[in-house]
Amino acid sequence: MIRLTTNFLAAALMAAGMTVAFAQDDAEQPKPERQSWSFSGLFGVYDQAQLQRGFQVYKEVCSNCHKLSIPFRALEDPNGPGYSVDQVKALAASYQVTNDEPNDKGEIFKRPGTPADDFPPPESFPNDQAAAAALGKAPPDMAELAEARKYERGFPWFIFDALPFDQYQEMGADYIYAILNGYTKSGDPQWNLYYPGHRIAMPQPIVDGAVNYSDGTPPKLDNYARDVAAFLTWASEPTLAERKKIGLRVMIFLIVLATLLYFTKKRVWSGLH
């Protein structure tokens, strides 16, 4: 056993040495800091008011360039923003969407949206090519954005990230929050502290006071960043709360089952000598 431990220790030390050697290479680009979120941890759930504020930020700011390929009806999710059916109907109707099929005369036409429709792409950029032509690079679809952004945590942190009570699954939210707060060089709207190489195609999208919250939350960049990061996390993973709720039951069931099996096994084997 001692030899075993020594070997593992040697392996760990070696790996730690390698990490130090690699870490120096990208020292000048800080990693996003870990924020505290209502949806982190074993019992995490989304904060409905925060998601509604985040949606407001998306609608008033982000949606000018970014599409969000989820249906309007998703906003009714009781574990998510939890808007009422009527609110969603009214919201959908305020958008003009292109009908899938042509009309009787063979013309493609636009009509008011229904809850079953996806959010239409931004008016100025009907497709990625149009956006890339105007902006240099097509803004990514926000439906999967929070899932699609992670960053290297390095050894040994990536091991701790998997362990109970410290599990770290909110990298996407932290990344979005960091990027929105990373425009720290005044006079250069495309310099971002957290973006690889510090050159980001998206000029600073939002500043203090850009959106007026109706619930009294201070209209500060920090709040916008936090709220929209939470909203986008929900957009990319609307089943998170249900997953954690079922997970708790499954864990309790399995632990009880394993305990019972352990004692049964002991009992069965105790007959041997």
Place this chain on the structure above:
Amino acid sequence: MSGSPTYVPKSALGRWFESRLPIMGLVHSSFVAFPVPRNLNYLWTFGAILAFMLGAQIVTGIILAMHYVPSATLAFASVEHIMRDVNYGWLIRYLHTNGASMFFLAVYIHMFRGIYYGSYKAPREVLWILGVIIYLLMMATAFMGYVLPWGSMSFAGATVITNLFTAIPLVGTGVAHWLWGGYAVGDPTLNRFFSLHYLLPFMIVGVVILHVWALHVAGQNNPDGVEVQNVERDTVAFTPYATIKDLFGVSIFLILYAWFVFYIPTYLLDADNSVPANPLVTPAHIVPEWYLLPFYAILRAIPNKLVGVVALAAAIILLAFLPWLDTSKVKSGKYRPAFRIFFWLFVVCCVGLGYLGSQEVSDTTTWIARILAIGYFGFLVVALPVLGLIERTKPLPASIADAVLAKTKPAEAAAPPASR
């Protein structure tokens, strides 16, 4: 090594059926009466865990295939549809993606256990080779499964791996075009990968049946590596002893599996696979899934593409020759002090290569990977053959029963065994 109590049907219907198809007798002799060495530790429950995982992957996979669309334009959206709109689709998909990782975790423990306790040695060479074939099929299945969501990393991974075939002289490019069904990875590639991803698991089932058959002919190895001499003293019946122990092992493994599925479901998924595939945009840092990383590191450590591909293939194929590469007559690492040191160094090489495979390439990583790759091959082709010739092994227990008794009642074991 057939179990002592044979199957006797209790009912008239049972007797009628058994005389026409003796399947109940087969099940009884394989999973009830089958004698199991009594000194097995919990590492021997991984066979049951792997059988469970194979079943879980097939069941979840069949359900996913009901909702998935194998088309370059629709695949990504269909996976999103599964995650968002299909009832419990998120659960089925997380069970399947994390299930693949759990399957590999279990198979690696199973393989390292086999190496540590010399389970590939006579009379279990065919059993071991069948295991290596299962492992190869698993890697092929997992690789093609990873391509199916048609994310950015799926596409990059498919391109990198299939491009390895172009390293073959003369016919390489032709082979690659044939695999792709075109001049690059595209819709035909995705379609055939889906078809094969559905087929291969059933081939795995077939080889698993052979694997279990071979196991029941040779009998299980055990931590002391001495063969069963006296069924009465050295073994216990599979049911209830091994059955209940396996069930307990599976339940513990399920806790780990459930932890991944419900609390850290995307921990092992690459973020780039949440971006739809785009042939014009390649991820900055292409990495395969964790279970293939050691081989990826070996491939990258070698500057020449053809030599790299040969080394990659050799790293896997050599495993099939372990029964002959290892010259030691003693099976268990428990009685081989020098082998033990090299075994753990081999484990360190594998884990180290895995870590390096996940890192971006630099001169430092390449050199460390080369050293570890030499360690990997050195263990297989130098350490194992040489150790068997020069190593001074510890004395083996006279029988499994003696080994068990020595552990529980040291005084009794010192006395000569009454009967053999």
